[in-house]
Amino acid sequence: MREIFFSDLASAMTTLILAVVILTAVPQxxxxxxxxxxxxxxxxxxxxxxxxxSFLGEKHPFILFGIYPPDERWRPLVVILLLIALALWTLPxxxxxxxxxxLWIAGVFTALLLMRGGVFGLQxxxxxxxxxxxxxxxxxxxxxxxxxxxxxxxxxxxxxxxRIFSWASIGFIxxxxxxxxxxxxxxxxxxxxxxxxxxxxxxNLLRALAALTIYAAAFLAExxxxxxxxxxxxxxxxxxxxxxxxxxxxRLIVLxxxxxxxIPPLTxxxxxxxxxxxxxxxxxxxxxxxxxxxxLSDPDWPAPYAExxxxxxxxxxxxxxxxxxxxxxxxxxxxxxxx
Amino acid sequence: xxxxxxxxxxxxxxNWRLLGLQLAVVATVLLIFGWMLHxxxxxxxxxxxxxxxxxxxxxxxxxxxxxVLDYTPADSFAxxxxxxxxxxxxxxxxxxxxxxxxxxxxxxxxxxxxxxxYGLASAFTDAIRNTxxxxxxxxxxxxxxxxxxxxxxxxxxxPGVFFTxxxxxxxxLRIDGAAWIFWLTIIMGGAFFVYAQRRAARETxxxxxxxxxxxLLIVPATIVAALIVWAVFGLTLxxxxxxxxxxxxxxxxxxxxxxxxxxxxxVLYTTAFIGEIVRSGIGAVAKGQWExxxxxxxxxxxxxxxxxxxxxxxxxxPPLTSQYINILKNSTLxxxxxxxxxxxxxxxxxxxxxxxxxxxFILMVVFLSISIAxxxxxxxxxxxxxxxxx
Numbered sequence: 001m002r003e004i005f006f007s008d009l010a011s012a013m014t015t016l017i018l019a020v021v022i023l024t025a026v027p028q029x030x031x032x033x034x035x036x037x038x039x040x041x042x043x044x045x046x047x048x049x050x051x052x053x054s055f056l057g058e059k060h061p062f063i064l065f066g067i068y069p070p071d072e073r074w075r076p077l078v079v080i081l082l083l084i085a086l087a088l089w090t091l092p093x094x095x096x097x098x099x100x101x102x103l104w105i106a107g108v109f110t111a112l113l114l115m116r117g118g119v120f121g122l123q124x125x126x127x128x129x130x131x132x133x134x135x136x137x138x139x140x141x142x143x144x145x146x147x148x149x150x151x152x153x154x155x156x157x158x159x160x161x162x163r164i165f166s167w168a169s170i171g172f173i174x175x176x177x178x179x180x181x182x183x184x185x186x187x188x189x190x191x192x193x194x195x196x197x198x199x200x201x202x203x204n205l206l207r208a209l210a211a212l213t214i215y216a217a218a219f220l221a222e223x224x225x226x227x228x229x230x231x232x233x234x235x236x237x238x239x240x241x242x243x244x245x246x247x248x249x250x251r252l253i254v255l256x257x258x259x260x261x262x263i264p265p266l267t268x269x270x271x272x273x274x275x276x277x278x279x280x281x282x283x284x285x286x287x288x289x290x291x292x293x294x295x296l297s298d299p300d301w302p303a304p305y306a307e308x309x310x311x312x313x314x315x316x317x318x319x320x321x322x323x324x325x326x327x328x329x330x331x332x333x334x335x336x337x338x339x
Numbered sequence: 340x341x342x343x344x345x346x347x348x349x350x351x352x353x354n355w356r357l358l359g360l361q362l363a364v365v366a367t368v369l370l371i372f373g374w375m376l377h378x379x380x381x382x383x384x385x386x387x388x389x390x391x392x393x394x395x396x397x398x399x400x401x402x403x404x405x406x407v408l409d410y411t412p413a414d415s416f417a418x419x420x421x422x423x424x425x426x427x428x429x430x431x432x433x434x435x436x437x438x439x440x441x442x443x444x445x446x447x448x449x450x451x452x453x454x455x456x457y458g459l460a461s462a463f464t465d466a467i468r469n470t471x472x473x474x475x476x477x478x479x480x481x482x483x484x485x486x487x488x489x490x491x492x493x494x495x496x497x498p499g500v501f502f503t504x505x506x507x508x509x510x511x512l513r514i515d516g517a518a519w520i521f522w523l524t525i526i527m528g529g530a531f532f533v534y535a536q537r538r539a540a541r542e543t544x545x546x547x548x549x550x551x552x553x554x555l556l557i558v559p560a561t562i563v564a565a566l567i568v569w570a571v572f573g574l575t576l577x578x579x580x581x582x583x584x585x586x587x588x589x590x591x592x593x594x595x596x597x598x599x600x601x602x603x604x605x606v607l608y609t610t611a612f613i614g615e616i617v618r619s620g621i622g623a624v625a626k627g628q629w630e631x632x633x634x635x636x637x638x639x640x641x642x643x644x645x646x647x648x649x650x651x652x653x654x655x656x657p658p659l660t661s662q663y664i665n666i667l668k669n670s671t672l673x674x675x676x677x678x679x680x681x682x683x684x685x686x687x688x689x690x691x692x693x694x695x696x697x698x699x700f701i702l703m704v705v706f707l708s709i710s711i712a713x714x715x716x717x718x719x720x721x722x723x724x725x726x727x728x729x
Contacts, residue, residue: 011453018455164361168368175703178710180668182682183702190695194382195375271469278471282674289474305481313470313478320469 043301052304056311059295063311066131066291072123076134079111083137091326093333108141127205131286133315135205139277139287143212144220144270150213151220156250158221159228169221176218181279185211189283208280216273223265227258264334267327271320278316288312379696388693395420395697401687403679405595416688423684424705430598430680431667434605438666439659441606442613449618460614467611473675475608480600480676490587499580501588507599508581511592515575524568528561597678601670609666616662620655621647652724660717664710681705 036050039057046052056063065076086107090100115134118124157169176184188211192202231254239249259266281290292312296303383390395417403410406422407429414422448460467475484504488494493501499510514521535554542550568574581591624647632642673680681702689698 011451014451014453014456018459022455162357162361164365175707178664178707179703180671180682180706182671182674183699183706186682186686186702187699190689191379191699194379194695197378198382198385275471278473279672281473289471289477293477303481303485305485306478309474309478309481313474316471316474317466317469321465324469 046302046304051307052302053307055301055304056307059298059308060311062132062295063288063292063308064132066135066286066294067129068131068134069123069125069129072117072125075114075117075122075125076130076132079114079134080137082107082111083134083141093330104145108138108145111138127203130205132291133288135280135286136274136277136288139205139209139212139280140270140274142209143216143277144273146209147213147217147220150217151224152255154217154221155224155228158225173218173221176214177222181211181215181276182282184215185279185283187211188214204283204285208283208285212273212276212280215276216269219269219272220266223262223269224258226265227260227262228254230261231257260334264327264331267323267330271323271327274316274319274323288315383696386693390694390696392697394692394694397692399688399691401691403684404677405598405679416692419684419688420681420701423679423681426673426678427667427670427680427682428709430601430605430673430678431663431670433602434609434666434670435663437602437606438609438613441610443617445610445614446617446621449614450621464611464614467608468615472604472608472669473672476600476604476672476676479604480596483596483599490583493583493588499591501581501583503588504596505587505593506596507594508588509592509594510578510580511590513577513579515577517572518574520572521565521568521574524565525561528557528564532557532561597673597676600676601673601678601680604676605666605669605672608669609662612662612665613659616655616658617651620651620658623654624650649724653721656717656721656724660714660721663717664713667709667713668706 032050034050038045038049038052038054041054043055046055061070061073064080065073068076086104089095089103111134113119114122115130115138116125116127154169154173157165158173160166160169185208189204189207192207192210196202235253235257236249239253244253277287278289280287281293284290286294289312292308296305296308380390396415398412399414399416399419400412401419402412403419403422405426407425408422410418410422445460445464448456449464451457483506487502487504490501490503490505493503493508495501501508532554535557539550539554542548579590579592581588581593628646628650629642632646637646670680671682674683674686677683685698685702689695
């Protein structure tokens with residue numbers, strides 16, 4: 001004990017300072033979160049009390065599903081479960097097959113159809129009424145899926161010997177990466193409607209998706225470029241020597257090796273994309289965070305900000321922490337595979 | 340194809356297929372862009388919006404809650420945007436300084452064998468890195484505006500310091516009179532000290548003898564000089580402490596909830612990332628370097644300072660650069676908590692004038708030029724500390 005906590009002056013100081021901080025903070029946090037908190041009851045009980053957990057008990061369906069028609073809430077719930085199930089199914093590397101890809105495509109289409117309705121006797125729900133966690137998850141999955149092919153093209157373009165392609169790719173990647181995502185969201189939400197001919201209006205969800213996709217494409221492209229640089233040039237030369245054309249060489253020899261190399265960092269980029277989706281609240285889209293904010297505006301309750309944002313933070317944390325641990329696990333597994 | 344194919348000519352012939360492909364792609368992109376631009380101009384014309392930067396001269400007529408530069412609604416749009424840029428740079432700079440210091444401490448804590456320090460540092464890093472920054476900012480903003488007490492029963496952690504739901508109040512110091520002479524004296528003394536230290540270090544490298552032992556005398560000399568200047572020019576120190584008035588505090592220095600939320604949120608978020616960079620940077624230095632340092636009798640701290648840190652710095656600087664640029668980009672989230680940075684001002688401007696393209700253009704130019712300037716600066720620094728191989 002003594003050796004660990006008081007081995008020299010610096011560590012003794014550290015122990016003392018941290019102990020004081022913990023001893024003052026923990027009782028306060030505990031009394032707020034547990035002893036003085038309100039678990040059940042009406043808004044009046046929350047006045048001058050600790051954490052108002054009963055607010056979350058009352059509002060969590062609204063935070064999770066937004067203004068989606070309350071009678072139809074089973075549909076976003078199924079969408080959430082479907083996407084989680086698909087993600088869990090994909091985790092073991094043995095499941096990385098073409099069939100899984102088809103499963104994902106089918107799953108995402110089912111999810112979109114289920115959310116939108118209008119078929120099979122389901123009530124039609126316009127995208128303006130979608131909200132909460134399904135929007136966050138769908139934005140993540142769709143922006144990743146759409147941006148991935150573009151990212152590959154951009155990464156290849158950046159490496160290309162054809163000047164026009166490399167200049168265009170570098171320009172696109174650097175401009176997008178130099179801009180804050182918030183500005184990009186503004187740009188798409190203001191400029192996209194202006195750039196389309198009159199009469200064609202573009203959905204708010206699609207505008208946000210456009211910005212997220214552009215941003216993700218630039219980021220993924222840089223990750224994939226790292227993989228491309230890691231592939232020995234001898235591989236491409238050998239393929240050429242066998243008489244393969246450029247398309248064949250790239251598709252069959254270079255890309256599979258490059259992408260395999262960067263799968264762990266790609267998984268980590270998913271965390272960034274998940275976190276980025278929370279920014280859509282600035283253009284008035286109803287994702288998890290905006291739904292939480294909207295729930296807080298109920299005048300009947302004494303605005304339990306900390307509780308609501310903690311609840312939202314915990315959901316994001318569960319998703320992101322899971323993915324980053326998974327990425328670490330993949331990294332280890334791949335390292336072992338190489339040796 | 341047979342093995343005895345003739346050798347290829349040295350200069351490859353023009354590949355018409357590739358050239359055609361490139362031209363086709365360029366033509367398609369230009370066509371799409373042209374079509375979009377055409378739509379945009381016709382849309383703008385229909386709405387009666389003139390494209391151009393003339394509106395920058397007009398009076399802005401909207402308030403900016405707080406700014407580093409002086410601003411009134413009577414100023415022009417151009418000035419409002421400048422004020423926004425200044426605010427963005429101001430918060431970015433504060434966050435860069437604070438989160439670098441804290442990030443280094445965090446990185447060291449995550450490498451320490453002290454279980455409390457290690458445990459807390461790891462939990463902090465995981466919690467911060469795996470939640471979106473916006474959620475954290477809104478949490479802090481909600482915490483300040485709803486979690487802190489009203490002015491009447493302000494939280495009073497130290498004399499003269501009050502935490503209320505309207506912001507944090509601190510006592511402020513102000514020098515009355517010609518303060519610049521005083522500051523100039525101190526800056527000159529500091530500059531002289533740095534110069535003398537560098538000269539002494541050069542001398543030591545050349546001769547191998549210790550030199551510059553008397554350099555420390557410059558510090559008291561500067562203080563004495565500054566005090567003389569103080570007396571001669573009749574400067575006085577004006578201490579202003581916040582005092583509770585009828586509804587609110589007056590006097591002192593007020594940090595608004597918006598400002599505190601954006602600074603606190605950004606500093607904590609960036610600290611977690613910089614801590615990780617520092618940790619892995621130190622971890623990447625070869626083990627033999629530590630052992631060699633110990634073998635020649637350096638203490639752990641000396642080892643870190645003279646052997647490990649200079650090598651770790653080379654690994655740390657490139658990712659640190661992108662972190663600094665990220666701070667600049669993340670500062671745009673001030674918009675979410677209502678801190679008037681550039682994005683906020685531009686959004687207001689677009690709302691008021693409808694000059695969307697110009698606003699977006701200014702936004703892009705400002706951010707891209709700051710990003711490029713920052714990365715050039717860091718590249719220069721990086722080349723200075725890079726390994727010089729002989």
